[in-house]
Amino acid sequence: MKRVVKIRILVIHTAFIGDIVLSTPLLRKIKDVYPNSDITYVTTPAGAAILRNNPNISEIIEYDKRGKHKGILGIYQLGKRLKYENFNIVITPHRYMRSSILSWLTGSPVRKGYKNADLSFLYTEKIEYDKKKHEVEKLLSFISKDTDKRYEIELYPNIKDIEKVDEMLKGDGDKKIVVIAPGSKWFTKKWPLEYFNEVLKELKNREDIILAVVGGNEERALNIETGGNIVDFRGKTTLLELAELIRRAELIVTNDSSPIHIASAWKNVKILAIFGPTVKELGFFPWSKNSVVFQREELKCRPCSLHGGDKCPEKHFKCMVDIKPELILDEIYKTIGRE
Template sequence: MSSADKILVIGPSWVGDMVLAQSLFKQLKSDRPACQIDVAAPSWTLPLLARMPEITQAIALPFKHGQLSLGERWRFGRGLRVQGYTQAILLTNSLKSAILPWAAGIPLRTGFKGEMRYGLVNDMRPLDKTRLKKTVERFMTLGLSPQTVLPSALPQPALVADAANADRLLHAFKLDASKPMLGLCPGAEYGEAKRWPAEYYAQVANHALDAGWQVMLFGSDKDAPVTASIQQLTQQRCLDLAGKTSLGDAIDLMSLCQRVVSNDSGLMHVAAALDKPLVAIYGSSDPKHTPPMHPDAVIQYLGLSCSPCFKRVCPLGHLNCLRQLSPEQVLPTLALTRVEFAS
């Protein structure tokens, strides 16, 4: 492999954005089959990168969130000089993210015009948000030459679950492999204006449980109050995983599901990338901006006059964009029937 094929990507911090970045990685591999792609990103995203076959090496960034740490970033970048990267692609638009590839001496540093990054980014692209409406389109265009038009069909993210770990978790959590599984993702780190009400998730869960399904509640420790509420409304019949699994374990467990219902969150993108039949629920956010990258995903979005507001909390106090989206509207798209999975 020539040194010209060695690319360092400065990856995003959000789980969903990292999943979408796999479309870029796939395009790079398609255009330059011999290239090596390394990704530098916060440590919590590394389980995702481990399940992307396009990635050669994942590099955990040690910097604390929100801290500039100029000297530390410069020293970290200097340590990467021996790697011989010839291109860096910056998927983040901050000044601090541009320091590392500059310090690493990477000759071609590609990114969008951002926070005073002149000189640090020497292949600077203007960001036309009206033309590039989707996050995935913005990531993809950075992997192409400035004159190249985006392909009409973008590569779909496709995570490769760890089957052995999934089998281990199946037994550890005493799940029945012969019974269908529904995954529910009721959290959204961004804020409550992206969270379908817990009682609605509970109605879907009860419907599935009564039909003989197993129900797993996915989420971080921050989602534990929501999943606890769902558990209470389902007589403790779900498997509550909030805060009890690593991201890698959550990915592998989700690979066992036959259906997934999720808010617009990182786990929504994970489900789509695992090729799961998915119902994606949108409230304050815009499905045109960050849709699940799966052609068969069902998007539930009311598109009210006040939507999308992109707020963390409903500024009008009613949350109608989610409250008026009833479980009765969602359940028909799931087809949660016992007969479908009869042996």
């Protein structure tokens, strides 16, 4: 009987939650091309939380770069552990110095990273970072085998996540769910809060829907509209519970932030994505085909940065304030109908 040799593959990606979600199609492609592979994934604690239960991953290792793995000593200690694993291939989509060093410390004979990554000379294979491609397509290029298959985002809430969402909905799960995600790490990526509140005020008295306001603990400080059919989930869900809640929704209204990518895992959920300082060409538009993007394409000052910022450089913030609530409400009504 022929002995099957396992290929040991390591993925190092310690970026934001949305970036980690967007890497799940790559995991599926790795398993398609290397069916006898074991995949280990090194990521942040938040990244580990959203990747849990993914059947393509054999092991998740948390890289706590602000805690026990902080600084050069922390990187060295984690790298030493990874070296003992004898990985055949290391894939590092994260383009920052710490990730490049960590890849090198594994001692793997094949270390793939982007050409424009910090310390890219530490990689044995350098991948072109094609700015014209969606982030998912960029990530898929780490496995060079061409295929016509479209790889989808995959998230895996488990039975406990499902039961928790059942409990939080308190028997209202038969109503249509409209998810509202007003947060973002970056100020200029946030559609004005008063606009979100106008949408909530318009819909809060409808008895056939639930308005589910979502976000992390940071968003709890937002003075969001309350009452009626509005249910506040901010700071009350894990990432996979959030994914399960979004899975049940008719649609989601969201800034350019991680909920876009989480929602892209579910074909039935319509995504209404609001883009201000960022543009499609940066590669982070919804991967889901069931999506509508709102943006001011004619503004010459867009994009003003890769991630957004703390204030509008032009001091007018037209990219957001000119996207009026009526535009969003019209698209919502196309999906859930008017009363």
